Amino acid sequence: MGHSGRTDEPAGSGGAVLTRRDLLELAGLAFATTAIPPVAAFAEAVGSQDEAALGVSPVMDKLSRYMSEACERGLPDEVVEKAKHHIVDTLAAMISGSEIRPGHAAIEFVRAYGGKEVATVVASNIVCGPIEAALANGVLAHADETDDSHGPSRSHPGVSVVPAALAAGEQFGISGKHFLRAVTLGYDVGTRVTMSMGGPGYQVATHRSTHGTVAAFGAGAAAGCAAGLGAQQMRLLLDYSAQQTSGMGAWSRDTEHMEKAFLFGGKPAAGGVTAAMLIRSGWTGVDDIFSGPDNFFQALAPRENGVVKADPTQLVEKLGERYEITRTNIKKWTVGSPIQAPLDALAGFFNRRSFTADDVQKVVVRIASDEANTVSNRDMPDICMQHMIALMLLDKTATFRSAHDKARMKDPDVLRQRAKVQVVADPRIDARRPRREAIVEVTLADGTQMSEWVRDVRGTAENPMPREEVVRKARDLIAPVLGGATCATLIDKLLALENVKDIRELRPVLQRS
Numbered sequence: 001m002g003h004s005g006r007t008d009e010p011a012g013s014g015g016a017v018l019t020r021r022d023l024l025e026l027a028g029l030a031f032a033t034t035a036i037p038p039v040a041a042f043a044e045a046v047g048s049q050d051e052a053a054l055g056v057s058p059v060m061d062k063l064s065r066y067m068s069e070a071c072e073r074g075l076p077d078e079v080v081e082k083a084k085h086h087i088v089d090t091l092a093a094m095i096s097g098s099e100i101r102p103g104h105a106a107i108e109f110v111r112a113y114g115g116k117e118v119a120t121v122v123a124s125n126i127v128c129g130p131i132e133a134a135l136a137n138g139v140l141a142h143a144d145e146t147d148d149s150h151g152p153s154r155s156h157p158g159v160s161v162v163p164a165a166l167a168a169g170e171q172f173g174i175s176g177k178h179f180l181r182a183v184t185l186g187y188d189v190g191t192r193v194t195m196s197m198g199g200p201g202y203q204v205a206t207h208r209s210t211h212g213t214v215a216a217f218g219a220g221a222a223a224g225c226a227a228g229l230g231a232q233q234m235r236l237l238l239d240y241s242a243q244q245t246s247g248m249g250a251w252s253r254d255t256e257h258m259e260k261a262f263l264f265g266g267k268p269a270a271g272g273v274t275a276a277m278l279i280r281s282g283w284t285g286v287d288d289i290f291s292g293p294d295n296f297f298q299a300l301a302p303r304e305n306g307v308v309k310a311d312p313t314q315l316v317e318k319l320g321e322r323y324e325i326t327r328t329n330i331k332k333w334t335v336g337s338p339i340q341a342p343l344d345a346l347a348g349f350f351n352r353r354s355f356t357a358d359d360v361q362k363v364v365v366r367i368a369s370d371e372a373n374t375v376s377n378r379d380m381p382d383i384c385m386q387h388m389i390a391l392m393l394l395d396k397t398a399t400f401r402s403a404h405d406k407a408r409m410k411d412p413d414v415l416r417q418r419a420k421v422q423v424v425a426d427p428r429i430d431a432r433r434p435r436r437e438a439i440v441e442v443t444l445a446d447g448t449q450m451s452e453w454v455r456d457v458r459g460t461a462e463n464p465m466p467r468e469e470v471v472r473k474a475r476d477l478i479a480p481v482l483g484g485a486t487c488a489t490l491i492d493k494l495l496a497l498e499n500v501k502d503i504r505e506l507r508p509v510l511q512r513s
Helices: 020-033 039-046 058-072 077-097 099-111 130-141 158-172 176-194 201-204 210-226 231-244 250-253 259-279 294-298 339-352 369-375 385-395 405-409 412-418 467-482 482-494 502-508
Strands: 360-367 421-427 436-442 451-456
Touching: 020 158, 058 176, 058 231, 058 502, 077 130, 077 158, 099 250, 099 259, 099 294, 130 158, 158 176, 158 210, 158 259, 158 502, 176 210, 176 259, 176 360, 176 502, 201 210, 201 369, 201 412, 210 231, 210 259, 210 451, 210 502, 231 259, 250 259, 259 360, 259 369, 294 405, 339 369, 339 385, 339 451, 360 369, 369 421, 385 412, 385 421, 405 412, 412 451
Parallel strands: 360 421
Antiparallel strands: 360 436, 436 451
16 A cells, blocks of 8 residues: 555654754855755754765755655645645546547547556546556646646646646555645645746746646655655655656647647656656665756756856745645636636626627736737637637636637637737736736726726635635536536545545546446
């Protein structure tokens, strides 16, 4: 079962505790030398270390111990509730993603590939190997723009973490409670990696994908927790995760969302499960990929005047106190993240007064420069700002079905409304990044002007969706694919995961009959 891989911890050993002064000193050394010195250099500051930690940095020691203990560590009630929301939301994204071309391709691939019947491919009748299932489910989860997102790390953690935890969880027969803890750990570890290298600025400076980097470590951590790895094994898992880190910013040129689904979800989920299974079977590697010669930060972090710009201490900053899953956004609207705030604004205008699309003379949408580049006049309906604003004006809402109806991009009524929409890159919003804010200005034919600066988008940590709203969104995505009765049973099971004895019990309600 899940804990049998924990073979490397001496009885009664506890995690190393770093003081604030220790962390600040370590940060200074990391910036100055581009690598974290080994534990021996910190013996006087942090005290003696056991043999398993010898030769690794205090940061790695603390991180690996925290990871190894996660499968048995209780979580605060509010974190458990939030984790359930993200699991419901991500599985709903997988199920609805099965109806879209990248999802079709993923299912066709695993059906042809085959493999030992171990793990569930969601929204299909396929049971295959855990690595292949993680790949397919990761692609399903990000087949379009339905899934969650984490602003400080610029990533979509759910689409790699949840598939990896599910596939590894089925491999080892873990409980629902263990599954919740594995998912939560994945969010905590993966997001902290790019935050330690500048967050969203990491991709700008290096042309590497923040999404791919976060996903590799998040999926690895989740799968490693499901596999019950011990502290030394977790260090090797982080090494293998680092070696699988890949992805370039060129993904944004993918017009079919296929490569994007592979990079954000499928590849890292499969890689995380692979790494966990290899390490659990006894494979060896480097004990601390975050320090020493040719370490992770030296290889991948941005540089300024030849100096690595990274703060490795962020890998463990407030670990166990600040849970990144609580800072991860759930989308109210099943469209690209930059379009969320403008749709919120229009919904507010409709509540404020009654007007039709034909009453509108002009709509100005002010968003950040990078967002404007991402969503202005795109070919895909759900990531095209002008198109989605036009649909919102006509329908007074935006559903999954309407956001994926590509034929409507040529509808004369939609095109007439679209011509009224102007997208502007606004420096005021640039200054607020990585927050997803927008200013929307609507001018009506009678001269009425309405303006709204949406600062707290619905579904963000600052304006969260309650359970009922998350469930409503999930039901709209799941029921058309699996049916109303199966949908209701699945959601009930997910909201009571602590009562699930074996995660494989979910299979009948995750698949098509």
